[in-house]
Amino acid sequence: QVQLQQWGAxxxxxxxxxxxxxAVYGRSHSGYYWSWIRQPPGKGLEWIGEINQSGSTNYNxxxxxxxxxxVDTSKKQFSLRLNSVTAADTAVYYCARNGDxxxxxxxxxxxxxxxxx
Amino acid sequence: xxxxxxxxxxxxxxxxxRVTITCRASQSISTDLSWYQQKxxxxxxxxxxxxxxxxxxxxxxxxxxxxxxxxxxxxxxxQPEDFATYYCQQSYSIPRSFGQGTKLEIK
Numbered sequence: 564q565v566q567l568q569q570w571g572a573x574x575x576x577x578x579x580x581x582x583x584x585x586a587v588y589g590r591s592h593s594g595y596y597w598s599w600i601r602q603p604p605g606k607g608l609e610w611i612g613e614i615n616q617s618g619s620t621n622y623n624x625x626x627x628x629x630x631x632x633x634v635d636t637s638k639k640q641f642s643l644r645l646n647s648v649t650a651a652d653t654a655v656y657y658c659a660r661n662g663d664x665x666x667x668x669x670x671x672x673x674x675x676x677x678x679x680x
Numbered sequence: 681x682x683x684x685x686x687x688x689x690x691x692x693x694x695x696x697x698r699v700t701i702t703c704r705a706s707q708s709i710s711t712d713l714s715w716y717q718q719k720x721x722x723x724x725x726x727x728x729x730x731x732x733x734x735x736x737x738x739x740x741x742x743x744x745x746x747x748x749x750x751x752x753x754x755x756x757x758x759q760p761e762d763f764a765t766y767y768c769q770q771s772y773s774i775p776r777s778f779g780q781g782t783k784l785e786i787k
Contacts, residue, residue, distance in 0.1 A: 607767065607778055608724065608769075608778040608781075609778070610776040610778070621774045623775040624681070624775060625775070657724075661771075662729060664729055664733070665713075665730050665771040666730075666735075666769065666771060667769070670725075671723065673722075
């Protein structure tokens with residue numbers, strides 16, 4: 564059974580870089596895409612971007628200029644970097660697996676990231 | 681970008697009721713539509729994928745239907761644990777996008 568565990572800094576100042584990592588535990592073949600999704604407090608879900616094992620990425624155009632998603636296949640981890648953060652980036656950030664027939668079928672536990680001076 | 685619009689935004693119902701939530705896409709997405717349930721402080725949980733296919737382990741009182749632009753999630757007989765927020769999401773194109781959510785509350 565595949566599980567995702569994520570971690571990263573929970574408090575940042577404006578203009579800093581958000582950095583989160585998600586580890587994949589259990590057997591998961593190489594054909595999946597892996598996504599980052601965020602949810603501001605009390606609001607809905609926003610897809611940030613995705614990556615596959617080969618490093619091929621897709622990003623949300625609304626964040627593309629500030630986002631980098633990378634993968635370390637040897638460690639079975641993928642990471643999110645979001646630079647020049649502002650208070651508007653305050654959210655719970657989730658990593659998730661893109662299911663092979665659509666949807667996000669496995670999720671990390673979420674990381675609350677607060678941007679405050 | 682494809683916009684996903686859910687209705688209603690909130691819904692009050694009683695245990696045992698049958699409820700339906702609607703999701704409309706701004707353009708055709710075939711059946712590339714999933715539904716999620718989210719409880720406070722928890723990650724979303726997938727219920728339905730490919731518009732009508734029940735995720736393994738999800739109770740059969742949940743069902744989905746629709747294609748192209750119009751989709752529905754139905755709960756045939758509400759149970760206490762079903763009171764939560766529900767989201768639809770399209771996987772047809774980039775960027776992936778979610779509806780704004782429907783909060784299902786106890787009447």
